[in-house]
Structures are given as C-alpha cells and as structure tokens.
Amino acid sequence: MAAERRRIRGAAVAAGRGLVLSVLSLAGSVTLFVLAVLSVTFVVLGIGLVTTPFVLEVVRKHAGQRRLYAATWAGVRIPVPYRPFPPDLRSGFTGQVERTLLILKDPATWRDLQWLLADMTAGCVVSLLAFGLMVYPVEGFVLAAGLWRVFEDSTYWYAFVPVSSQLTGLAAAALGVVLLGLGTRAAQPLLRAHFLLARVFLAPTQEQELALRVHRLTETRHEAVDTAAAELRRIERDLHDGAQARLVAMGMNLGTIEALVEKDPAQAKKMLAMARESSAEALAELRDLVRGIHPPVLAERGLGDAVKALALRLPVRSEVAVELAGRTEAPVESAAYFAVSEALTNAVKHAGADRLWVDVHHAEGMLRISVTDNGRGGAVIGSGSGLSGIERRLGTFDGVLAVSSPAGGPTMVTMEIPCELS
Known part of the structure; x- marks a missing residue:
C-alpha cells in the first residue's frame, strides 16, 4: 500500500513537471527558435552580428536549464558540447564579429536549433501526455458525478465515450479509472522519454x-x-x-x-x-x-588500506567501505589517494563535520569514490578551492568530480576515474 502511494505521488509530481516542460517547450523553445532564425538571417545585413551572440547565448542557457532538469528530475545526464572561446578574443566590433563566427561555426549551435524544433513538437507532446494522462481522468469522474446533466439534451464526447446519461457518465468514469491507472504507470517514463529525446540533440556527437x-x-x-x-x-x-x-x-x-x-x-x-x-x-x-x-602504506597495501589509514588519523568518526578486487596502476592509485585526502581535509577543516563516510569500489571499468560528510554544506567547485585541485588531479586521468552540497548539508563528493584492476 505504501509502495502504491509512493508510485501515485511520483506520477503526480511527474505530471506537474510535464506541465512545466510543455509550457517551456511552447513558450520558450518556439520564441527562441524564431528569434534565433531571424538573428542568423540578419547576419548578412550586419544587424545579426550584434544580436546573434546574445540570442544564441540565451538558447544555450535554455538548453542548459533543460540539462539541469534532465539530471535532477529523471537522472538523465546530458553533457555540454560547446567549444570554448579562445582567451585572446578581441573586444569591440571586431571581437563581436569573431564571436559571432565562432558560435556559428560550432556544430553544437545548429544542433541546439534542431533541438528547439524537436522540443516544440515531439518534446511538447510527450510532456503534455505525462500531464494529460493524470488530469484527463478527473473529467470522467466529474461527468459521472453529475456534470452529464448539462449534456442531457445533447451528446458530449469523453474520449470515445458519448456522454448523455448517468449510465454513459459511469462509462466515462470507468474509462477515467483506466486512464488514471495508465497515467500512474506512464507519467515518469514519459518524462524520461522527453529528456532522452532532448539528449539526442543536446549531447555531443561522437x-x-x-x-x-x-x-x-x-x-x-x-x-x-x-x-x-x-x-x-x-x-x-x-x-x-x-x-x-x-x-x-x-x-x-x-x-x-x-x-x-x-x-x-x-x-x-x-x-x-x-x-x-x-x-x-x-x-x-x-x-x-x-x-x-608516495605514502608507504599506499605502495605496500594498496588504495583501500591507505584510505582506511587516512580515516584513522582524522579527528572525527569515520566509516570506510572498500570493494576492490585488485589494484590499479600506481599513478591512478596515487591520484585517487591524494584526492580522497584533500576531500577529507576539506570536510574536517571547512564543513564542520563530525561524521564522515567513504566508499571505494570499482565497477564497469570505473574506479568510483564518494566522500560524504554531515557538515554545513555549501561546497562549490571554484578557482582556488581544494575541490578545483581535486578536479585538476582527476582530469589528468580523464576522471571527473561531482559535488552535491545543499545548504545545511550533507555534502557528497563523488570521484570517478576510468581504469582497470590488475
């Protein structure tokens, strides 16, 4: 029963999010597509040289917002494909022309415009469907409750059911029950389908x-x-x-x-x-x-025992879980060890935490490490911070760093490094 309530609650939330996405698709994507096409067209007249970078920047922010919703609402990760601007970009009108040309030469720009087209059509339909399947049944229940009397002298169609009497009103309610059952099961998959469609266009090509x-x-x-x-x-x-x-x-x-x-x-x-x-x-x-x-314990005992030794030296309570069936290459071990060391130091020094959890495991060719604390939260990756140093250290091995740190905590620092175990 509790699982059923959770499923209905999740479907209701997905329906609300579907409504939000459909509004964004219609109001946002349609408007931005028209503005972007007009701005690019006016480049030949010179006006577009001024407006295009601004309009396409708004398009990228719109796409970035959808990436954020995809990750937080459906767990769909959509990487950012845009080419970075060179640091020596000139200022003034010449710089504006260069900026416009660089944006227009970026393939991701044209894929963004394709996504706007898909979003205002198929994307909007899918998200509206997630909303409609949860809301449309209410009309069937209202018809059965007595609204059918308004249409007693005529016929009102509820889907494929003609409503003109109490009996047909009950038939509409029965159909509403079926649609509601379908909606509770389909709302979340439909929401995910909306974001998977967006990923086709917004994610970088190979x-x-x-x-x-x-x-x-x-x-x-x-x-x-x-x-x-x-x-x-x-x-x-x-x-x-x-x-x-x-x-x-x-x-x-x-x-x-x-x-x-x-x-x-x-x-x-x-x-x-x-x-x-x-x-x-x-x-x-x-x-x-x-x-x-290079700590001796790391060389002699491996990453798992080295991380446990780090945790033992901390002035706060800590729990370490390690699942490693072998050892990685020495440079990867060293990078992971010092990254964990920095994350633990940050948690003790800046987060005000009195409890830490460390999880180290290897799966699907990826070394994954998470460091969680119960501190005050608010940690961000920024220039000069310890987290930036960790990100650079992991980047040497094509690794990534993700930080979840809402105000008030808890903070979870997740590190991933592609590698194989010996």
Whole structure:
C-alpha cells in the first residue's frame, strides 16, 4: 500500500513537471527558435552580428536549464558540447564579429536549433501526455458525478465515450479509472522519454565528444606538467630548508666533535647527543617528505588500506567501505589517494563535520569514490578551492568530480576515474 502511494505521488509530481516542460517547450523553445532564425538571417545585413551572440547565448542557457532538469528530475545526464572561446578574443566590433563566427561555426549551435524544433513538437507532446494522462481522468469522474446533466439534451464526447446519461457518465468514469491507472504507470517514463529525446540533440556527437576530450586532456596534461614542476620545487625547498640544513649542521658538529674528542671528552659527548637528535629529526623529515610524495602504506597495501589509514588519523568518526578486487596502476592509485585526502581535509577543516563516510569500489571499468560528510554544506567547485585541485588531479586521468552540497548539508563528493584492476 505504501509502495502504491509512493508510485501515485511520483506520477503526480511527474505530471506537474510535464506541465512545466510543455509550457517551456511552447513558450520558450518556439520564441527562441524564431528569434534565433531571424538573428542568423540578419547576419548578412550586419544587424545579426550584434544580436546573434546574445540570442544564441540565451538558447544555450535554455538548453542548459533543460540539462539541469534532465539530471535532477529523471537522472538523465546530458553533457555540454560547446567549444570554448579562445582567451585572446578581441573586444569591440571586431571581437563581436569573431564571436559571432565562432558560435556559428560550432556544430553544437545548429544542433541546439534542431533541438528547439524537436522540443516544440515531439518534446511538447510527450510532456503534455505525462500531464494529460493524470488530469484527463478527473473529467470522467466529474461527468459521472453529475456534470452529464448539462449534456442531457445533447451528446458530449469523453474520449470515445458519448456522454448523455448517468449510465454513459459511469462509462466515462470507468474509462477515467483506466486512464488514471495508465497515467500512474506512464507519467515518469514519459518524462524520461522527453529528456532522452532532448539528449539526442543536446549531447555531443561522437566526433564532438572526441574533440572535447582531446581538448580537455590537453589542458589537464599542461596542468599536470605545471603541477609536477611545482611539486619538484616544493620537494627541493623542503629538502634545502629541512633535512639538508640539519645534515649540514650535523656535519659541522661532527667536525667540532672530532677536534674536542681528546681535549674535552665531556663536551664532545654532549655534542654527540645533539648530533644524534639532529640525525633523528632529519630522518623524520625525510620520512614525512617521502610520505607526501608516495605514502608507504599506499605502495605496500594498496588504495583501500591507505584510505582506511587516512580515516584513522582524522579527528572525527569515520566509516570506510572498500570493494576492490585488485589494484590499479600506481599513478591512478596515487591520484585517487591524494584526492580522497584533500576531500577529507576539506570536510574536517571547512564543513564542520563530525561524521564522515567513504566508499571505494570499482565497477564497469570505473574506479568510483564518494566522500560524504554531515557538515554545513555549501561546497562549490571554484578557482582556488581544494575541490578545483581535486578536479585538476582527476582530469589528468580523464576522471571527473561531482559535488552535491545543499545548504545545511550533507555534502557528497563523488570521484570517478576510468581504469582497470590488475
């Protein structure tokens, strides 16, 4: 009974969303299609050079809104296919012309216009059907309840049922029951079908996806090189200021000890103790440095145990679930480990969480890691944030980062890296 109520409630929500989508399809898509066609046509007159970038930007926002609804309402992911604008785009009228040409040369622009056509026709019909199958039965019930008397001297057609008496009114109610049963089962699939139709046009083609992937990998490779260079400079600085300085001081102390060993044995003994302490501190610093480069537990025990070791060192309660049937390549393990480490640090330092959950598993050629906390929420991926660093680190291996963090929490950071287990 509870499952039936949930199904009816879900169908009612889907029907309401179908109405929203049909309004957006009719009012939004029709208007934007007309404006876009007129603007592109007026490019030859010069007017379109000013209006086209603005109009097509609105079209892209309209499509972006539909992508958001697809993900949140039906779990349908529609990737963004647009080519990025070059950073050295000029300003003024010349820049406006360049911008217009770049937008018009982007295949995704013309696919957006095709989607507007499909959305205002088939997309609108599908979404209206999701709404109509839940609302139209109400008319049958109202007819059976007494509205049929209005049509007593004439015939009113409810679907294929002619209504003119109580008996035919009851027949309309029976048909309404059938349609309502159909609606409760079909509303959500119809809503999903609307978004699947949109994905046909809004998602990148295989060629576009390959081009975008190459562009993204090129960017992440550059970032990886820059990160590696910065890491080398950090290691050099840590060695120079830390262990190297201690070793130099220890060498000087040993030279002094050598001169004092016969003249002042007590002082030499005291300096030997200092040298021993310096050597222990230098060794500890070297171990910390090595752990920062590649933790020994990661090399020896693998990603699962390394993440568990990370969680044990946290000042809050944590639960770690690991399902890995083997090990990934060392670079992927290292990237995943430091990404989890950064996510955990963010949760403790910025989210004010007192409970953490980490899930690590591998399925369908993808390493998936989620870090969830019960903190205050509001985390976003932005320039300079720790999440941006995680995104860049994962991007080196064609991985992706997704963050769900509503105000008030909880926050879930999900990481995916394509890889195989050995």
